[in-house]
Amino acid sequence: MFDQEKIQQATRLLLEAIGEDPQREGLLDTPARVARMYEEICGGMQQDAAEHLSTTFEASEAGMVVERDIPFYSLCEHHLLPFFGRAHIAYLPSGRVAGLSKLARTVEVFARRLQLQERLSAQVADALMEHLGAKGVIVMMEAEHMCMSMRGVCKPGTQTVTLVKRGAFEQDPALVDEFFRMVGQR
Ligand SMILES: Nc1nc2c(ncn2[C@@H]2O[C@H](COP(=O)(O)OP(=O)(O)OP(=O)(O)O)[C@@H](O)[C@H]2O)c(=O)[nH]1
Numbered sequence: 001m002f003d004q005e006k007i008q009q010a011t012r013l014l015l016e017a018i019g020e021d022p023q024r025e026g027l028l029d030t031p032a033r034v035a036r037m038y039e040e041i042c043g044g045m046q047q048d049a050a051e052h053l054s055t056t057f058e059a060s061e062a063g064m065v066v067e068r069d070i071p072f073y074s075l076c077e078h079h080l081l082p083f084f085g086r087a088h089i090a091y092l093p094s095g096r097v098a099g100l101s102k103l104a105r106t107v108e109v110f111a112r113r114l115q116l117q118e119r120l121s122a123q124v125a126d127a128l129m130e131h132l133g134a135k136g137v138i139v140m141m142e143a144e145h146m147c148m149s150m151r152g153v154c155k156p157g158t159q160t161v162t163l164v165k166r167g168a169f170e171q172d173p174a175l176v177d178e179f180f181r182m183v184g185q186r
C-alpha cells in the first residue's frame with residue numbers, strides 16, 4: 001500500500017535538496033499534495049486487470065475489435081517523468097467480448113505505475129490474451145517521453161512507437177495490415 005507519510009518526508013527532503021524552503025507559504029501543503037498525486041498516478045499498482053476483464057459478453061460472430069486513440073499517461077521508471085500518448089488495441093475474440101471501456105481500463109492499470117513503454121505495451125497485450133482468452137492481440141502505443149523533451153537530449157515532439165503482437169497477429173501479416181488500415185482511418 002502507499003505510504004503517504006514517507007512520500008511527504010521524501011518531498012520535504014527533495015525541496016531542501018534543491019535549495020528550497022519547505023516552510024515557505026507556497027510549499028507548506030506541497031508534500032501532502034505530492035503524496036496524493038503519487039497515489040493517483042501510480043494507482044494502477046493497486047489494481048488487477050483480471051477484475052476489469054472478468055465481465056464479458058457472448059458474441060460468437062464477432063470479428064476483429066479495434067479500439068484506437070486511447071489516451072494514456074505513464075511515468076518513465078528511469079527519470080520519474082511522464083510519458084504520454086495514445087494506445088491502439090485490437091483483439092480477435094474467441095466467442096466472448098469485453099465491455100468496451102475495459103480495454104481502456106486495462107491500459108490504465110498498467111500505465112499508472114513506473115514503466116518502460118515496451119513493457120507497458122506487452123503487459124496490456126498479455127492481459128488481454130490471458131483474461132479474454134483472445135485468439136490474438138495487437139497493441140500499438142505512440143508516446144512522447146518528457147525525459148527526452150525537457151531534459152537530456154532535448155528532442156520535444158519525438159514519438160516513440162511500440163508494437164506488440166500475440167497469437168494470430170504473430171502468424172498472419174494480413175491481420176496486422178487490417179489493423180493498420182483500421183487505425184489509420186480517420
Ligand atoms: N527503452 C526505453 N527507454 C526509455 C524509456 N523511457 C526512458 N528511456 C530511456 O532510458 C535511458 C536511460 O539512460 P541513462 O544513460 O541510464 O540515463 P541518462 O544519463 O539520464 O540518459 P539521457 O536521457 O540520454 O540523458 C534514456 O536513453 C531514456 O531515453 C522507455 O520507455 N523505454
Ligand SMILES: [Zn+2]
Binds near residue numbers: 078
Ligand atoms: Zn526517462
